[in-house]
Amino acid sequence: MAVSALLLLPAAGAQEPQKINKKNLVIKEWKTNPQGGNKVLDHVTTFSAEGKKIEEIEYNSDGQKWRKRFEIGPDGKVARELVYDHRNRLQTYKTFEWNEFGKKKVQYTYNAKGKLLSIKHYEYIAQDAGE
Secondary structure: OOOOOOOEEEOOOOOOEEEOOOOOOEEEEEEEEOOEEEEEEEEEEEEOOOOOEEEEEEEEOOEEEEEEEEEEOOOOOEEEEEEEOOOOOEEEEEEEEEOOOOOEEEEEEEEOOOOEEEEEEOOOOOOOOOO
């Protein structure tokens, strides 16, 4: 999965950067060679009207490389992440359990036919800054 960075823009005359509003936002990433020339679409991330990431598409020179679609549950968290290949065929999907702090607790990965492939458990350990 490509890493999606939070965009921060400085406000005019302000000291603190402001978060960009992600509601209905589409972020397009473009590649160019060092000499300039034609730009090529590399990655597109789409956010819902509520500001939740709902889709990512990665491109290469042949077109779409892969696509991920995110289904948001009633709790506002990602309920399922569906991964499609370059032909838009479902390859795998993931479901999640969340802990009481809103962080991922368990991730289940399935193939397109629903067979469980793997389980990933998340552990969060706070380190004392003085150590």
